[in-house]
Amino acid sequence: MAHTDFRTNDRRSLAISDDLRRGNIAAIARALLLEGPLARAELAQKLSLTRATVTRAAAQLIDVGLVREGEARRATSGRPMVPLELDGSRRVVIAVHLGAVELRAGIIDIEGRIITHDVLRYEGTSPAAVSMLVRRAVAGLTEGMSPQMTILGMGATIGGWVDPHSQTIIRFDPLGWRDVNFVDAIPDLGYPRWFDQIVRGIAVAESLFGVARGHQDFVVLWSGHILGSASVWGGSVQRGVRGGAGMIDHLPTGRDHPSCVCGQSGCLGMVATDQAILDAARAGGIPNGGVDSLRSLFRESGEDARLSALIRERAADFGRAARVIAQLRAPELFVIAGLITTHSEYEREFRRALHTGAGVAADVEVRRSEFGGLATIEASAALVIDDYYRDPMAFEASSV
Ligand SMILES: [Zn+2]
Numbered sequence: 001m002a003h004t005d006f007r008t009n010d011r012r013s014l015a016i017s018d019d020l021r022r023g024n025i026a027a028i029a030r031a032l033l034l035e036g037p038l039a040r041a042e043l044a045q046k047l048s049l050t051r052a053t054v055t056r057a058a059a060q061l062i063d064v065g066l067v068r069e070g071e072a073r074r075a076t077s078g079r080p081m082v083p084l085e086l087d088g089s090r091r092v093v094i095a096v097h098l099g100a101v102e103l104r105a106g107i108i109d110i111e112g113r114i115i116t117h118d119v120l121r122y123e124g125t126s127p128a129a130v131s132m133l134v135r136r137a138v139a140g141l142t143e144g145m146s147p148q149m150t151i152l153g154m155g156a157t158i159g160g161w162v163d164p165h166s167q168t169i170i171r172f173d174p175l176g177w178r179d180v181n182f183v184d185a186i187p188d189l190g191y192p193r194w195f196d197q198i199v200r201g202i203a204v205a206e207s208l209f210g211v212a213r214g215h216q217d218f219v220v221l222w223s224g225h226i227l228g229s230a231s232v233w234g235g236s237v238q239r240g241v242r243g244g245a246g247m248i249d250h251l252p253t254g255r256d257h258p259s260c261v262c263g264q265s266g267c268l269g270m271v272a273t274d275q276a277i278l279d280a281a282r283a284g285g286i287p288n289g290g291v292d293s294l295r296s297l298f299r300e301s302g303e304d305a306r307l308s309a310l311i312r313e314r315a316a317d318f319g320r321a322a323r324v325i326a327q328l329r330a331p332e333l334f335v336i337a338g339l340i341t342t343h344s345e346y347e348r349e350f351r352r353a354l355h356t357g358a359g360v361a362a363d364v365e366v367r368r369s370e371f372g373g374l375a376t377i378e379a380s381a382a383l384v385i386d387d388y389y390r391d392p393m394a395f396e397a398s399s400v
Contacts, residue, residue: 022393024057028225029066029086034113034214037070037083046159058084064396065090085110090389091395092149092190094141095380096134096156097198100174100225103130105137106377107145108384110207116141117377125175127184135187152395154190155201155383156182157376159226162197163243170242174225182197184346194383199228199246199381200237202369204386205231206335209378211367219331220369221248221322223272225339251324253317268321270312277340280310294339311340312349319353326354326361338367 027047032038038046044054059068061084067089072080088111088177088356095117097104106117113123123129134156151198160172169180182195203220206212212220216235222228229246231238238245249269250262258266274294283285301307322334334354340346353367371378388395 001292002097021057022391024053024393025060025393026389028054028057028084029032029061030084032067032084033208033389037085039073039081039083040389041081043084061392064392066392066396082312090148090150091152092145093140093152093384094383096137096154096186097376097380098130098156098172098175098185099203099376100159100199103137103140104376105134105135106374106379106381107141108381108385112205112386114374115276116379117374122175127177127180127232130175131187134185135189138254140190151191151390153191153194153384154186155194155385156186156381157196157198157260157380157383158185159198159228161242161244161247162195163194164239167195177191180374187333192384194387196237196239196383197228197230197243197246198222198376198379199230200239201383202337202371202375203230203232203237203335205214205371205375205378205382206337206369208237208382208385208389210335211370212218212333212335215333217331218333218335219325219329220335220337221318221325222386223318223336223340224274227269227272231325231331233329248321248325250342251321254320255317260387268317271317272321274338274340278316280314281307284310298339299342308343310343311343315346315349316342316353319350319355320355321352323359323361324355327359330360331364333365333367335367335369337371337375341368342372 006133014215028043029041031046034318040051040054040252044051066085066087070083072082074080091110092107092115092380095106095108102122103120104117107115109115118137118141118194120133124134149219158169158172161170163170167182172180185196186193199220199222202222207222209217214220218232221231228247229248250260250269253265253268253271255266257266258270259265278297279292281297284306286304286306291297291300336350345370355362369375
């Protein structure tokens, strides 16, 4: 019976073995990205594969030029270990981020290194005008690019409410967009295109190249022009119905402050955006004359005790709101991101508010994103790069 099944399912068995082979290749490439150079024996142990399987899969990765052998390490006993290392410098991705007032674009390799990037102010905010600007930005970046490099695809992100399944930007207030199809804003330049909401992109980037590298279960909390969160669960970013997961503007801070458009008071969105903080600083007379960006506020009033008190208050607001997420999700880790989180007092106060009281929130680790001003470029590229490491051979046309 079993024998007959094997025969009749021959084609299917072949397909499964091909999937397995590609899965092993993907697992090895991803391990080398996340952990750096590893010898074949170390990969076998880490991935629970046989040495023979690792050797075969590694040969294919070496064959396509994604992996090379490094310098032999002296082993404590036995033969020296030859580590395998990624050579991702010739495979690149075009990254595009549609911001509130400007467009950022860059070229980044599949190990997360930014090769070049640019910032362009919008000249018009219609999808067609933005699409033209994307075209110009990409042409500028790719001009004179080394012919040695292969562009694997183009990843693009935007804030607001984005539904990747229906390819729709449901709502992005800074550009006044409602129900805009991605393809109207991101032109077809002959490369495969990826698109998602920016905070979800940041989460993917953090898991590949950032402070959540290798984590399967964490939440990114973003605080900037917009607020947002993105939850990675079992290694996959969660999108929710119509891509609506992660909006945190109406989480309760537990404090009584100005009433929100939603009709409640104490909503996080009323106190934690950059604009809310600038407004509060201005109302509190910090600094004299007023400024129009958080960066200027930090520059001009970095030493002002009133600013420190304001930042501590807003960090605690976010920390208390994050407790709600911690109770629901119990993640291993929160990654906090955005310019405000770089203030010297922010992280400690956020952590203190999150960890106060009983329950799982007290155990969640907190790390600050290290991408800085390049987070949006890393995020956009990560959409493509994550897919690459899920099945490198699908991208390596010559070897499929
Ligand atoms: Zn609200």
